[in-house]
Amino acid sequence: xxxLSVTGKRRFAYGFWRYRETEVDAAAEMLSLVRxxxxxxxxxxxxxxxxxxxxxxxxxxxxLRARTPELFKGAVVATKAGVEPGSPYNSSPxxxxxxxxxxxxxxxxxxxDLFYIHRPDFLAHPAELAETLDELVASGKVGAVxxxxxTTSQVAALARHMKAPIAVHQLEFSxxxxxxxxxxxxxxxxxxxxxxxxxxxxxxxxxxxxxATEFSRVRETLRRxxxxxxxxxxxxxxxxxxxxxAPVTPILGTKTPAxxxxxxxxxxxxxxxxxxxxxxxSCLGQKMP
Ligand SMILES: NC(=O)c1ccc[n+]([C@@H]2O[C@H](COP(=O)([O-])OP(=O)(O)OC[C@H]3O[C@@H](n4cnc5c(N)ncnc54)[C@H](OP(=O)(O)O)[C@@H]3O)[C@@H](O)[C@H]2O)c1
Numbered sequence: 001x002x003x004l005s006v007t008g009k010r011r012f013a014y015g016f017w018r019y020r021e022t023e024v025d026a027a028a029e030m031l032s033l034v035r036x037x038x039x040x041x042x043x044x045x046x047x048x049x050x051x052x053x054x055x056x057x058x059x060x061x062x063x064l065r066a067r068t069p070e071l072f073k074g075a076v077v078a079t080k081a082g083v084e085p086g087s088p089y090n091s092s093p094x095x096x097x098x099x100x101x102x103x104x105x106x107x108x109x110x111x112x113d114l115f116y117i118h119r120p121d122f123l124a125h126p127a128e129l130a131e132t133l134d135e136l137v138a139s140g141k142v143g144a145v146x147x148x149x150x151t152t153s154q155v156a157a158l159a160r161h162m163k164a165p166i167a168v169h170q171l172e173f174s175x176x177x178x179x180x181x182x183x184x185x186x187x188x189x190x191x192x193x194x195x196x197x198x199x200x201x202x203x204x205x206x207x208x209x210x211x212a213t214e215f216s217r218v219r220e221t222l223r224r225x226x227x228x229x230x231x232x233x234x235x236x237x238x239x240x241x242x243x244x245x246a247p248v249t250p251i252l253g254t255k256t257p258a259x260x261x262x263x264x265x266x267x268x269x270x271x272x273x274x275x276x277x278x279x280x281x282s283c284l285g286q287k288m289p
Pocket of ligand 1: 013015016017018043044118148149170171198199200201202203204205206207208211234251252253254255256259
């Protein structure tokens with residue numbers, strides 16, 4: 001069993017991908033609301049911060065921690081490394097060790113609660129990667145290890161060599177992106193006891209009321225279910241993820257307080273089987289066999 005809380009008191013996490021380093025006041029307001037709402041899992045990555053602003057989101061979190069340490073009490077802060085602008089991926093021992101040190105410094109912490117490999121590096125042998133990650137855990141610089149955007153074979157290859165467990169798999173999963181139901185990643189997570197975090201749970205806002213015509217079929221299904229259940233379509237989209245038994249924790253990305261409050265209403269909704277499958281079918285554009 002993991003000593004690390006990855007799902008939070010509430011079945012949501014909050015992500016900092018969309019923040020620039022300079023947005024200190026806006027981020028502080030949202031972080032305060034996030035924590036008051038009972039969300040205790042914060043997600044970032046070394047590469048977040050906007051174009052050409054590598055490290056910006058981590059530096060922002062470092063500033064927020066210095067300014068309001070109470071907002072970080074009891075919170076898990078997860079970050080990611082391995083996306084190297086220009087490479088594009090680097091999971092070599094030298095790169096990851098230096099990346100971890102840099103993240104520690106930007107986040108202003110002694111230990112990274114959860115350290116992800118952001119995307120698989122085809123040039124990194126899983127045995128060598130496992131050794132690097134195990135060393136980071138053994139040194140106390142990293143509390144737990146996660147992977148993101150790995151295939152099931154890549155997870156299995158890494159797990160085969162790791163001493164520490166792979167605690168979390170972060171993947172793209174939403175009512176507009178149901179591949180994880182079919183590609184084995186969710187089944188593998190359940191088989192191995194790996195927690196699942198869903199990124200872009202609202203398809204980057206494209207499932208929202210102002211979304212483009214793309215996904216109009218799914219949005220209509222979400223609207224219909226929402227109308228009947230007395231919640232917004234986006235709350236239905238989040239309840240869709242939370243209904244999966246893995247369990248799945250959606251990482252919310254809104255920077256708008258009212259939208260965050262709306263997202264949280266998903267907690268009150270448990271989708272019926274027909275409604276849940278109707279969302280899958282409208283995403284696929286065909287009936288289940
Ligand atoms: N591991 C990876 O490779 C990876 C990749 C991408 C993201 N992530 C993580 O996942 C987190 C969440 O991703 P995300 O930001 O794409 O999540 P998301 O919740 O799918 O999208 C958030 C975006 O949708 C907009 N939105 C929310 N509700 C809306 C509505 N009702 N109508 C219209 N627009 C709406 C938000 O705008 P407002 O801010 O204006 O409300 C925001 O721009 C990131 O912060 C990051 O931590 C990880």
